[in-house]
Amino acid sequence: MKLHLCVDVGAQSPYNGVMANTKSARKMIRKIKRRTERNRRLRGRARSFLVRVENAIKEGSKESALEALRVAESNLMRAAARGVFHRNMAARKISRMSKRVRAMGG
Secondary structure, three states: OOOOOOOOOHHHOOOOOOOOOOHHHHHHHHHHHHHHHHHHHHHHHHHHHHHHHHHHHHHOOHHHHHHHHHHHHHHHHHHHHOOOOOHHHHHHHHHHHHHHHHOOOO
């Protein structure tokens, strides 16, 4: 019985050491890599918008907090629609943020 070892060949292989035995498995590796990159990008973008809302709340500016919340809500729901976040998690975050913004004075 031959034993195939998974060897990391570095930059030479697009599969980064994953041994795919069939053409469809190699294609799945490429698809997963693209999907992971997209998800990472969307997740980071949504989180940065949440940080902007947090900063606006800390500054005490209700107008900028409302604007930041509007943009953050759009980005979070878009990410949730694409499966990056769970829909309930996105809704929960938006709900809690909007509650905090509404509670602000001025």
